[in-house]
Structures are given as structure tokens and as C-alpha cells.
Amino acid sequence: MTVWQDVIGQDSAVATLQRAADDPAAMTHAWLLTGPPGSGRSVAARAFAGALECPRHGCGECRECRTAVDGTHADVDVVATEGLSIKVEQARELAAMSALRPSVGPWRVIIIEDADRLTERAADALLKALEEPVPRTVWVLCAPSVEDVVITIRSRSRHLRLRTPPVEAVADLLHRRDGVELPMALYAARAAQSHVGLARRLARDEAARIRRRDVVGMAVRIHGVGEAIDAAADLAAIADEESTAAAAERDGAERQRLLEVLGADPTARTQPPHIRSQLSALEREQKARATRHSRDVLDRSLVDLLSVYRDALVLYSGAGVGLVNHDNLALVQSLARALSPDRLLTAMDAIGTARERIGLNVAPLLALEAMAISLRLPRSA
Template sequence: MSVWDDLVGQEPVVAQLSSAAANDGDPAHAWLFTGPPGAGYVTAARAFAAALQCTEIPRGCGHCASCHQVLQGTHADVEVVRPEGLSFGVREARALVLRAGSTPTGSRWQIVLFEQAERATEGAANALLKSIEEPPSRTVWLLCTPSPEDLPVTVQSRCRPATLQTPPVDGIADMLVQREGVDRETAEVLARAAQGHIGRARRLAADPEVRRTRDEVMAVPRRLTGVSAAVAAAAILVKAAEAERDARTVELGESERTALRQALGESAKGRMPRGTAGALTDLEKRQKSRATRVMRDALDRTLLDLASYYRDVLTLQLGAGSDLVNVDLGPELRTAAGNGRPEVTLRRLDAIMACRERLDANVNPLLAFEALTLALRTG
């Protein structure tokens, strides 16, 4: 067992990080972890943080107290930043710089692990730049983002890159068999359906509701029998995303409000001290922003699943010989390919990408998806 065990198919990056962790004198003061969504670049950054704080030789043993604390998110000298909303602003960035300058309490390094660093605004990135460029001698920054281009060039150039690749299907299937207890045939189906996203593969394997939601999405092409059916299909997809949003945010939001009210001095009768309204309002804004992000992520995943369906159809129509993503739908995909033309399938893929652009432009999700399902019906 080691801290690197959860990295699937990333042997070059593991070798790079292991070597850097072993160099106690200079592991580089700032790192940029990038890769396709789901490849595990945040997991790699967390494993590297654990290896840097590890008290054993070789570094990254996975069983010492420091490794456990880092991997569980409780290490006092590892500051994990997870933007709750759609952006990470200047005020948060300045507070983070102050924390990053702290002296380690009992470890070798003060580490800042910034997940989804692409959410930093331009002003926030500029506020972080000075600390990333010239951090205190015992501070290490670990920035995580899908692509280097998501950050300003000035920040990119100050970081050492750790670039992950899309994990191979066989590697993900092996992980599902070993970690989730899935039989080999099912593991291969789920590994392909996850399209290289390890977290998605694990959720598909572990949660029947996640599989049911995906089945709803993949059933859309055969439901588009008329205008009313297309509109109904759009509503089903949006409601599924709303249900996921509520499931992930409602309970958490209530616990956050309760904890904050108690911390601010709520009385036994539920009354709040004067001057606390602003803190409660700020929390509500962050929660609303987080709910919006979760909703957008769910809708985007729906679009990617739909795109994989028509990608498979196009692959069959062109005789490309590539492996299917949705191998469990093989007969249906072959029928759809035989009944259609490549140019129509391409227009449908374009419609999916257009829907993504509309959502990025804050178009009402239901309207965007109704336009999409109607376009998919007509081709």
C-alpha cells in the first residue's frame, strides 16, 4: 500500500512525484496538476502532499499518521481549498496567501492544495501570483486544473507541471474489480461508460441511482418520437439534474446554517445577536452559488453522455473501427447507425455542443434542453 495506489495508469507522473518527494531539500515550491476531467489530477496532488509530509522512507508510505491525515483532509499543515461557488475571488485569495505564509506546526512543509484553481478570477490569480512566485521557504503550492490554459501565463510559468493522461479502460476496470468488487464484464462496461473519469466509474459501480440516471439519459434518443415526447424528454433530464443538486446540497446547506448560527451565538429561542446578518447572508450566497455549480456539472455530464451515444453511432456509420463507449447498447447503436446518415449524426452532435454553449451563457436549462431534444429529433 502507498499513497499512489489510487492513481490509475499514471506511472510516469507517479515516478516524477515520487522522485520530487524524496528530494527533501527542494521539491519545487509550486506545482500545476493538470489532465482530463476524472483522470485523477486532484488525487495526484493529494497523494503528493501526503508524500511530502510522510515521516517514513520511502516517502508516501500510505500507513504513517501523516499520510493518513493528509489523505483524510485533517492534516494541520495542508490547507485544502475547494471553491464552493462558480468563482474564487480576490478577498478569498488574499486570505489564502496569509495562511500559506504560516510556519509549519510540526511538519516539513506548509502545503496549499488548491482544487479547481481555474475558478480563480483574474484578480484572485494576480493576488496569488506573488506568493506562488516567491513563497516562504517551507511553503509548497499545489494547483489543480484541467488545462494549463485555465490559468494566466504568469501563474503557469511559476509552476512545475505534473500532467496526467486519460486512464486506460483496462486500468479503470481493474480498479473497479479490486476496489468495488464488480465482476469483470460489468467493470469493463462501466469503465467505458465513464469515458476515462475514475470518479464517475466508481459512482456508477457503487450507486444504483447514478446508474438509473444514466439509463434515463441514454434512453432519450429512442424516446424522441414526436414534439411532445421531445419536450417531455427535456423535462426528465433537467429534473434529474435538479434532483442531484438537491441531494448534494440541501442536507449540507442545513448543517452549515446550523453550525454557523451556533458559532455566531444563537440563543435558545433561535434569536441571533446583532451584527450577524451579514455572515448569514454571505453563507446563503455561497450556498446558492454552489448549488448552481452542482446543477451545471450535472447537466454537462448529461450532455457528455448524450454525445457519447451519437459518437458511437457516427463511429459505426463511418466504419472507423474504434471501440464503442456504450458497449451495453451495441444492438441499438447499430440499428440507429443503419437507419441514419453521418451528416445527420454530426448535426446532432453540433446541437449538443450548442446546448453546452447556451448553458454557459446562462440560458434557462429547461429551454436549452427543449431546444436540444427538438434538434435531436429532427436532426
Template sequence: MSVWTELVGQDRAVEVLSAATTSATSMTHAWLITGPPGSGRSVAARAFAAALQDPGDADGTGHQVRTALAGTHADVTVFATEKVQISITEARELVSLSQRSPSQGRWRVIIVEDADRMTERTANVLLKAIEEPPPRTVWILCAPSPMDVLVTIRSRCRLVNLRVPAPEAVADLLVRRDGVDPGLALTCARAAQSHIGMARRLATHSDARAYRDTVLAIPTTIRGVGDAVLAAQTLVEDATEQSKLATTERDAAEKAELMRTIGAEEGARIPPALRAQIRQLEEEQKRRSRRALIDLLDRAMLDLLSFYRDVLVTQLRSDVPLVNEAHAERIIAMADHSTPEQSVHRMQAVGLARTRVAAGAAPLLAMEALTIALRPQG
């Protein structure tokens, strides 16, 4: 087993990152790892951080590598946010941390996942630290594309671009790592369009597969405006319920921990001086819940996009495999009763809805506009 084992289908990236761990001429103080969602940006960043601590540990069994990969290494910090944006306060804390010398390993490594969630003001806070870091500090930023990061930041980083791995490579990882049945693993890898995290969730959670089936049934159930409005409502309600299930338990644990920290008993009156801390936590939890809802809706829209992609592929008689092979009957039926132009129009409607939701539009209104645009024409 290698430190790079879980970074599937990224041979060129592994070559570049591996060379940097052993060669001073290949190494630099700031890296930007980009690639589409699910390509393995975070996996690459963590593997690189681990390899930097002990380049000689080829099989990844040493203490330095194991703790770095497990997230317990004292000199490897992974910053990830579930909020819509990374705050200036959080950026300043990272800058302060970056000035410390490594205590155990060869490097102090700071990984910033979703660096595209930094506003210009937040990115400017990091600029000086990234431009002139201490000699043993390494920054690793992750983002979908270089254009998602402020130009002054990306110009000071070495770029490593990941590509979409083949479904077969993702399926092989699911079989090896998670013990998934090979047939199910390949089906889920194709359905997730090689998004490793989503493929794993689909393969290991039957409720996730059931929700996806519900989403893919929408195109063939809409006959008019009434059906479209009901479909949008169901989609948002289901996504809201799933987001609550994903965050409620964690929210309760965080609040209980805060109450213990400030010495307040459950149900007791909170002193005015401490109420601000409670409100701040509640606001952060609301932002996280909204982020979870947006992410779920975006995933649903990507699934719809894959459905219409398959319809268009069928209409054009293209010799490429379907993403949603299990829904081939529905896909063929829609291909027979619509035109390629209509399929393209519907794909554009999905893209517009994704933009609206990401920009802060009310989810229900955006989904209603989308499902109305998906109804049969003529």
C-alpha cells in the same frame, strides 16, 4: 500499498512527482497538475503532498503520510470550492496561510483544486505568493488544462500533465478498493469514459446508473419538437431533484450550526445585526446548488455525447469498442436511420449546449435548444 496506489495509469506523472520528493534539483515551489476530468488530478496532488512529508515511507503506513492522505495533516491544506468561482477573499486567506512555517511536517503544502475557477483578479492575488513563497511552502494547483490558468500563474509552475487512464485500470481500482464485481466495474469504467469518480458512483449507486439510462434513452424517444421540449423538461427536473438531494441535508446542517454559533434558537426572531450572516450563508448555498445542477447537466450532456460518438463509430464501421455497450441495440438502430453528417451535427449541438450552460444560460432553455437539435431531420 504505496502512496501512489490510487493514481492509476499515470506512470510518468508518478515518476516526476516521486523524484521531486527526494531530489532538490527536481523540486520546485509551485506545481500545476492538469488532466481531463476524472484523470486523478486531486488524487495526484494529495499523494504528492503526502509523499513530500515523508519520502522514506514507501508503503504509506507512517503517521505523516496517513494524515496527509486523510486530510487531517496540520501542514497540508486542500482548498476545494463548490461555487462557480473562487473568491478574492478565499484567495487572500490562502496567501496568508502560505506565509506560515510548517508546524509538524517538512513542508506546508497548499492544494488548490479547480484552479480554473479563478478569475484574473483572483489569480493576481495569488501571483506574488506563488512567485516568491517562503522556503518551506509548496503550492499545488489543479486544472483541466494549462490554458485554463492565467499565463502569469502557469509560467511560474512546473507542469505535470495527466492522461486519461485505460478503462481496465479504472476497473481494477474499483475491484481492489471498493469490492465491485469485475464485470460491472469494467462496464462502469467504460461508461464513465475512465472518469474515476464517476465510474465509482455508477458502480456503487444503482440510482446513478438508472439516471444515466434515462439520459441515453432521450435520442431514440425524440420524434418532433413536442417530444424534444418534454425531454428537456424531464432532464432539467431530474437534475434539479438530484442536486437538491445532494445539498439539502448539508444546507440544513450548516444553517443549524450557524444558528448555534450566533446563539439563536430555531424559529426565533433573528436580531438585525446577525441577519447578514444568515443571508451570506443562504447566498453561498444557492451558488453551490446551482453549481451542482450545472455539473449534473454537464455530465448528462457528456453521456449524450458518448452515445452519438458510438453511433458515429458504428456508421463508420470503426474497429473501436463502444462506450455504451449495454445500449448497443439503440446505437445500431440510430446508426441505420441517420447519416454520419447528422451524428456530427448532433455532437456539435451537445458541445454548444455545454458552452451555453457553463456561460450561465437558463438550463431549461439551453436543454430545449439541444433536444430540438437532436430530433430526426427530413
């Protein structure tokens, strides 16, 4: 057992990080871990923190390893924003924190799981801390790609790229760690395209599997403009419903807890001005979090939809590449019969454009409608 046991399919990256933990001469004050969603960036970052804090450099069994991995170690700080961005105020707090000496371990480790969400002002606030590193402080930044990180930050960090893990490795992890039966684990790993977190959810949540099936099925149900508009509305509704369900209980608990901390009466019809201002700030934060969650769900739905067109193109090419939707082969074959390779590529481009537009704050429903109209099948299909 080692601290790296859940970092799968990343042998080269693990070797580099372990070497740095073992040998101070190989250490760098700032690391940038990049890789596609689900590749395990944050898992690798936490494992690295465990290896740095562990007296045996990552045994995976001691208190230092366990607390570093779960984010409760006194000298390991994990920033995982649930909003749309990491703002300058939070970046200043991190810069100040980085100047402190470790309290119990050999290193102070600051992990930013969403470094791509640093605003330019927030990145500027971190710049001095990265340019003039404090001994025994290590920054570990995570992002999908180098290009997603502000250039002043990435130029001062050592880049390490993670790759998409093999389907079989993800399935084995689900089976070993979560007790998922192997057939279900293989289905979930394949359907999630090796995204570990999503695979775990698909394996354990029947509602998530049903939602994915409905999204994938849209590829063969859009013939006319009316059906395209309906499909776009369905996609938006799926994202909104899941976001609302995820937020409802948590938002209420956060409001109740804030009122308790402020000593306010939760049953009062009106609150004093200073309490109303705190509640308004909390509501803004919750709204930003809900917006991000809705966009993430929507983007994942579009990735699922894209996978059907990808599979149909694979069938055309005859390449010996595994299908993402192997469990739904009849649907993939139907789409391959209905559309030529050029039309399949056009559909994939339309889905990619919708993802980009939504990422640029275009109203999701408008972006989805434009996309769905481009996905119409011939009436004879």
C-alpha cells in the same frame, strides 16, 4: 503499498512527482496538474503531498502519508470550492498561509483542486506568493487544462499533464479498493468514460444507473419539436432534482450549526439583525453551491448523451475502438441506422454548443431546448 496506489494510469506523471519528492534539486515551488475530469488530478496532488511529508517519501503506510492523503495533515491545506468561483478573500488567506513555516513536516503544501475557478482578482492576490516563493512551501494547482487557468498563474507553475486512465485500470481500482464485482466495475468504468469518481458512483448507486439509462435513451426518442422540448425539460429536471436532494439535508444541518455557534434560538420566528445577515450570507453560499452542482450534473448528463452519438459514429467507421455504451448496443445500432455520419456530427456539435452555453451562464433550459431541437430524428426512424 505506496502513496501512489490509487493514482492509476499516470506512470510518467507519478515518476516526475516521485523524483521531485526524492530529490530537492528536482523540486519546483508551484505545480500545475491538468487532465480531463476523472483523471485523478486531486488524488495525484494529495499523493504528492504524502510523498513530500513522508520520511520515506511516500510509503503509503505511515501517519504522514495517511493524513496528507485524507487532508488532515497539519501542513497540508486543501482548497476544494463548492461554489462557482474562488474569490479574492480566500486567495488572500492562502497567500498569507503560504508564508508560514511548516509546523510538523518538512513542507507546507497548499492544494487548490479547482484552480480554474480562480477569478482574475483572486489570481492577482496569489501572484506575489508565486513570484516570490517561500522556502519549504509548495503549491499544487489542479485544473482541466492549461487554458482554463489565468495566464499569470500558469506561467509561474510547472505543468504536468495527466491522461484519461484505461477502462480496465479504473475497473481494477473499483474492484480492489471498493469491493465492486468485476462485471459491474467494468460496466461502470466504461459508462463513466474512465472518470473514477463517477464510475464509483455508478457502481454503487442504482438510481444513478437508472438516470443515466434515461438520459442515453433520449437519443432515440426525439422526433418532433414537442418531444424535443419535453426532453430538454426532463434533462433540466434531472439536474435540479439531484441537486436539491444532495443539498437538502446538508443545508439544514449547516443552518442549525450556524445558529448554535451564534447562540441563537433556532425556534424563534425572527432573529436579530446580525444573525439574519449571517444567515443570508450562508443562504447565498448554499445557492451558489447548488447552482454549481446542478450545472455539473447537467454537464455530465450531456456527456452521457454525447457518448451515444460517438458510439454510433464508431460503428459507421468500423474502427476497432470500444463502445462506451456496449451494454446498450441495440440503441446505438438504432441511432446509427437513423442518422448519417454528417447528421451524427451535427448532433455532437449541438451537444457541445449547449455545454459551452451553459458554462457561459446561458439559462440552462434555453440551451437545452435549442440543442434538443437539433437532435430530432427523421419520423421514419
